[in-house]
Amino acid sequence: MATILCLSSQVLRGTIGNSAMAPALWALGHEVWTLPTLILSHHPGYGSPQRRETPISEITQHGAEWARTDALGHIDAVITGYLASAEQGPALLHLVQQIKRANPDALHVADPVMGDWPGGAYVSDPIIEAQKNLAAAADLITPNHFEAMQLLGTKSANPDEDFLGKGAWISSEPLLAVTSYPTFTPDLTSICFVGDEGIWQVATPKFKDVPNGTGDLFTALMTGHLMNGLDPLTALQKSAGSTSAIAKLSSGARDLALGKGREELVSPSALPELVQI
Numbered sequence: 001m002a003t004i005l006c007l008s009s010q011v012l013r014g015t016i017g018n019s020a021m022a023p024a025l026w027a028l029g030h031e032v033w034t035l036p037t038l039i040l041s042h043h044p045g046y047g048s049p050q051r052r053e054t055p056i057s058e059i060t061q062h063g064a065e066w067a068r069t070d071a072l073g074h075i076d077a078v079i080t081g082y083l084a085s086a087e088q089g090p091a092l093l094h095l096v097q098q099i100k101r102a103n104p105d106a107l108h109v110a111d112p113v114m115g116d117w118p119g120g121a122y123v124s125d126p127i128i129e130a131q132k133n134l135a136a137a138a139d140l141i142t143p144n145h146f147e148a149m150q151l152l153g154t155k156s157a158n159p160d161e162d163f164l165g166k167g168a169w170i171s172s173e174p175l176l177a178v179t180s181y182p183t184f185t186p187d188l189t190s191i192c193f194v195g196d197e198g199i200w201q202v203a204t205p206k207f208k209d210v211p212n213g214t215g216d217l218f219t220a221l222m223t224g225h226l227m228n229g230l231d232p233l234t235a236l237q238k239s240a241g242s243t244s245a246i247a248k249l250s251s252g253a254r255d256l257a258l259g260k261g262r263e264e265l266v267s268p269s270a271l272p273e274l275v276q277i
Helices: 018-027 056-068 088-102 125-136 145-152 214-227 232-250 262-266
Strands: 003-007 009-011 031-034 038-040 051-053 077-080 107-110 175-181 188-195 198-205 274-276
Touching: 003 018, 003 088, 003 214, 009 018, 018 031, 018 214, 018 262, 056 088, 077 088, 077 214, 088 107, 088 125, 107 125, 107 214, 125 145, 145 175, 175 214, 188 232, 198 232, 214 232, 232 262, 232 274
Parallel strands: 003 031, 003 077, 009 038, 077 107
Antiparallel strands: 038 051, 175 188, 188 198, 198 274
């Protein structure tokens, strides 16, 4: 069991951001702290929500209080996700650095929320820059394909031309798991992983009308499995299998079926094949 801090958006109704990550991490047996960067009455799929951005002063005050009570050293992993403003980036990075000083073994997982194909970016350029800074300090990065292209400064959506073909991310640090990675089969989606073991890919079925939040869910599952001692490739395989199962259960719904699919979170009924590329 680990203590994991989630720093992302949070909805009062729905399953995105912290509201998707916390249930998955609890299902895997972890203690979870959540500090929202933004609180929404519901996710945008229900219409325009009420929203409250967390002030920078509030983020720093929570960090200072945790430092005062020696709580930072008890955090085993921290996930950074959605930023409501570019100014939150340095505040979260400072908090991550505080955690790393208190516990050098703490894992930092960055999910650099910026946008997606085909629509492109849905945050401002300053937020994209702030996310790049957080990703540069991470041990594991879990962008979707569009966000991975932003991190590399290229806009290509063609898998023949992207970074894997150029070998741009072949290094042991940080680990990289790219979700929504393009395949040449329309009814499949995939996750591409780069780490010490080389470059690997897992493909899963593509389901229609899947609610938002699968990226948050995958990030939490990868973090939870790694903190449970699984090696990265096994964590990848199980996280992909669980995310696919939840996507299937949730097809046509407005929210991810995390309660109905709780057993799938813990032990997916099907594991996708790992293919080295």
